Amino acid sequence: MSLSKENSIYDVDLEMLRELSEADGISGCEKEVSRVMKKYLDKYADEISYDNLGSIIGLKKGKEDGPKIMIAGHLDEVGFIVRDIDKDGYVKLLPVGGWWGHVLPSQRLIITTAEGKKIVGVVGSRAPHGMPAKEKEKVILPKDLHLDLGVDNREEAEALGIQIGDMITPDTKFEVMNNPNYLLGKAWDDRIGAAVAIDVLRELDGLEHDANVYSVGTVQEEVGIRGARTATANIKPDIAFALDVTTAKDTPMDKGGAKLGGGIILSVLDSLSLANRGLLNKLEAIASEVGLELNYDFMVAGGTDTANIHKSFDGIIAMTLSIPTRYMHSHRLVIHRRDYVETVKIIAEFCKRVDRELLEEIRLNNRK
Structure with a gap:
């Protein structure tokens, strides 16, 4: 160095x-x-x-x-764990560490299973069309958000190896930025x-x-x-x-x-x-x-x-x-x-x- x-x-x-x-x-x-x-x-x-x-x-x-x-x-x-998997296969999140709800919707997250398999999903978000102003201004609590795995139901999610308590982390790649002294990750x-x-x-x-x-x-x-x-x-x-x-x-x-x-x-x-x-x-x-x-x-x-x-x-x-x-x-x-x-x-x-x-x-x- x-x-x-x-x-x-x-x-x-x-x-x-x-x-x-x-x-x-x-x-x-x-x-x-x-x-x-x-x-x-x-x-x-x-x-x-x-x-x-x-x-x-x-x-x-x-x-x-x-x-x-x-x-x-x-x-x-900071990240999450799998709190629940509902009947439609949506994963409910439980924060581990401090998260502001504004930064989460539409972001990619990775579930790491007990066997080390990496499963990608996207945090659900609502379209703004017709949404009341009061609702637009409200910060959604992380525990009220869900992770969409692109599956039909709970059985499909479980077949991927996902279990309650599995670790969830952001899906983010390291990057050297436009001025190379700045590093993103x-x-x-x-x-x-x-x-x-x-x-x-x-x-x-x-x-x-x-x-x-x-x-x-x-x-x-x-x-x-x-x-x-x-x-x-x-x-x-x-x-x-x-x-x-x-x-x-x-x-x-x-x-x-x-x-x-x-x-x-x-x-x-x-x-x-x-x-x-x-x-x-x-x-x-x-x-x-x-x-x-x-x-x-x-x-x-x-x-x-x-x-x-x-x-x-x-x-x-x-x-x-x-x-x-x-x-x-x-x-x-x-x-x-x-x-x-x-x-x-x-x-x-x-x-x-x-x-x-x-x-x-x-x-x-x-x-x-």
């Missing part, structure tokens, strides 16, 4: 990003995504393990007594964070460092930040970074905040956690030294894996780095290569430098 000059294309592994984005994996069904992450961790990690919820943990070893650094991006995406929330965790290990490949660096793909973040807790219990880190997305506010619909292509975003706070000030200050110093631009995020609603990491044991030094994303919790999200590349860079720089002395300096920041 390299940083390119201003206005040129930032070099990233597009095939890795495509595989991570296109893999299907709602909360509790992340195995397909985990296998993709393992494929790439195998190239750089000395050890790979899992916790009992399914979070994947890749360790690049440093010194035996070196600090433990956890870098976490969650694998699960599903599930950047938070496959881009998982990609950062992988690429930090790639940046450290062949280098000596004190830190034992754990790149983690956590599970079940969208339904209660669960995998971060069990992975933290497994690793017992000294310092942790959660990678997640934040809402880009550079479109006609959202103005006045984080924008795509602005570089690194340090999350000062969200509704569930505050950045450790010593760690925040250290990243600021590193960014100044190596010439990386910093931005800041203050998210008053929602949270990240940091929420459960920092409360573990007697407290973990932790913070979130955010990557701005347009159209979050929908079928198609847009990110920018620069934000991704520079986020990898600053975390890798920190991991190269951290030792017991620096760890103690950060710890003492909250005490003196």
